[in-house]
Amino acid sequence: MKVVSSSDWRDALPFETPLLVADVAPGEPTRCATCGTSADPIPRERLWAVKHRHPNNHTGYLRFYCADHVPAAKVPEPPAPTRRTIAQRERSAATPTRRAEPVVEKPRAVCPDCFIEVSATGRCGMCGALIA
Numbered sequence: 001m002k003v004v005s006s007s008d009w010r011d012a013l014p015f016e017t018p019l020l021v022a023d024v025a026p027g028e029p030t031r032c033a034t035c036g037t038s039a040d041p042i043p044r045e046r047l048w049a050v051k052h053r054h055p056n057n058h059t060g061y062l063r064f065y066c067a068d069h070v071p072a073a074k075v076p077e078p079p080a081p082t083r084r085t086i087a088q089r090e091r092s093a094a095t096p097t098r099r100a101e102p103v104v105e106k107p108r109a110v111c112p113d114c115f116i117e118v119s120a121t122g123r124c125g126m127c128g129a130l131i132a
């Protein structure tokens, strides 16, 4: 089995999900990784390709299995990255709001004649009336 590290079709495959080898990598009959090199080659219509996660290589590695040795799909499809990103964004946006000190602002009096808020001194900026 040739190892081609920079092949695009492997990158597109989902992890830990058996796929028919004839669909993803058509070609000559080949062997099951578990049966080993002593076994007879199996037509790719009866072989399963599984891309496994690799601890040091994020592209993972691909193995072919016969129907007897194909592992069941281990992980469900991860949630769509966009949805997770939005959730994270919402969480990070909500956090500072929750932590922020509540702004204590005394409601200021409004001048009954001018209908504007009086200044901190309690005096109306328009007419100069002192509002308690």
Ligand SMILES: [Zn+2]
Binding pocket: 032, 033, 034, 035, 036, 065, 066, 067, 068, 069
């Ligand atoms: Zn096998």
Ligand SMILES: [Zn+2]
Binding pocket: 111, 112, 113, 114, 115, 124, 125, 126, 127, 128, 129
């Ligand atoms: Zn006024």
